Amino acid sequence: MTRSLVFNLFLITTAAWLCAYCSSPKKELSQATLLRSPYLQCAFKDSLTILWRTDSGEVCHVEYRSADQEKWQQATGITRATNTAAIENEVVLHHLLPNKKYEYKIFTNKQEQLPDEKFWFRSPLTKKDTAFTFFAVGDIGEPVDEGGTPDVLAKxxxxxKDSLAFGLLLGDIVYPDGSSQRYDQNLFQYFTKVFPYVPTYALLGNHDWQLPDDFTKEWKLPNNEHYYSFDYGKTHFIGLDSKIGDFYDYEEQVEWFKNDLQKRAKDTEWTIVFLHHNGKSCTYKQDYENVIALYPIFEEAKVDLVLNGHAHTYERLNPMNGQGEPISQYIGKTATYANPSGFISITVGSGGKLRGIGSDPKPFTPDPEHCRHPNLVAKANHLWAYLQLSIEGRKLKAKAISTEKGDVVDEFIIEK
Structure with a gap:
């Protein structure tokens, strides 16, 4: 057999195989049903992550465009199994224009999910745009039938949502044990008008620590997902994992915390630390020594605010020094702080569960006048509330807002 004849036979065989392959029926993608509405994570610099869950799915993508664009852009993502028999869809958007409002659509197996909804988000700021507003709140996922109010907080x-750049969730996200099986029932079903539009950054509380692996499967967070930091405008945010008060990998985490503070950009104007447990407090919770041990670091690094949950109430402390002592010049002056020294610590564990409301036999109310720490408390109240913070250059405005009535129950300003 000649070489040319062999070659011709090869071509004929290859053509026949290709013809058979092309004419064979292609696998059809299954119809996917949405189980969890989209939620936004990791809004950093020019990128943002969108996640949602379906009952099945092999491929996913997002179509998106800014308000001044006609053509839709497309970004493909990945699908993966979860520990609740659902499929997680994850798409990361890159090269976003700064401080722009984008609309987006989500697709699983090439089918649009919730086509009647108009989803949108606002891309992160640059350092030139330093005015933004965010919220902080903890202890939100108490079941409604047990007296919890995640539905009230969401409303x-x-x-x-149009004015909020992001939110900080200060631990104890889902009661009683942070189980993945409870996330949709106790949390996500109530926030379908918030989480698809406002990115959130969560951290573990003591209840989440009963099933810590479930927590990391529900959220996409920086670093090791236990402790991390990020910049927004000229503000540096640091989330810590205080576990059940004893801290996750305490020595290693504290060393990371110190190094992170040293690596802050030179033009950083504000530093905000958030974690679950309180240090000193006049609430019904104990003082947590591992948090108090960080006070000298807070003072030396010029941390401005420390935000925590854990106590199911609201409590703002007077500015403290590194020894945890209220700075005398600020005692009784709770509205405006001009070039303050020290740091201000605030408990916002009033997002969905109040101590003394529901099953507890005796109601708890703050009593700062009879506190074990004299002159510690600037303002306290026992209402369902969240904290709204606005940074406008070198001015920070904070308001604690009642989730039931919408009225302001505490406010203060820091000016540098």
Missing amino acids: ALEPH
Whole structure:
């Protein structure tokens, strides 16, 4: 057999195989049903992550465009199994223009999910645009049938979603044990008008620490997902994992914390630390020594605010020094702080569960006048509330807002 004949036979065989392959029926993608509405994570620099869950799915993508664009852009993502028999869809958007409002659509197996909804988000700021507003709140996922109010919190946040850059969730996200099986029932079902529009950054509380692996499967967070930091405008945010008060990998985490503070950009104007447990407090919770041990670091690094949950109430402390002592010049002056020294610590564990409301036999109310720490408390109240913070250059405005009535129950300003 000649070489040319062999070659011709090869061509004929290859053509026949290709013809058979092309004519064979292609696998059809299954119809996917949405189980969890989209939620936004990791809004950093020019990128943002969108996640949602379906009952099945092999491929996913997002179509998106800014308000001044006609053509839709497309970004493909990945699908993966979860520990609740659902499929997680994840798409990361890159090269976003700064401080722009984008609309987006989500697709699983090439089918649009919730086509009647108009989803949108606002891309992160640059350092030139330093005015933004965010919220902080903890202890939100108490079941409604047990007296919890995640539904009330969600309704309170919804009218403000257009002005909120992101939110900080200060631990104890889902009661009683942070189980993945409870996330949709106790949390996500109530926030379908908030989480698809406002990115959130969560951290573990003591209840989440009963099933810590479930927590990391529900959220996409920086670093090791236990402790991390990020910049927004000229503000540096640091989230810590205080576990059940003893801290996750305490020595290693504290060393990371110190190094992170040293690596802050030179033009950083504000530093905000958030974690679950309180240090000193006049609430019904004990003082947590591992948090108090960080006070000298807070003072030396010029941390401005420390935000925590854990105590199911609201409590703002007077500015403290590194020894945890209220700075005398600020005692009784709770409205405006001009070039303050020290740091201000605030408990916002009033997002969905109040101590003394529901099953507890005796109601708890703050009593700062009879506190074990004299002159520690600037303002306290026992209402369902979240904290709204606005940074406008070198001015920070904070308001604690009642989730039931929408009125302001505490406010203060820091000016540098």
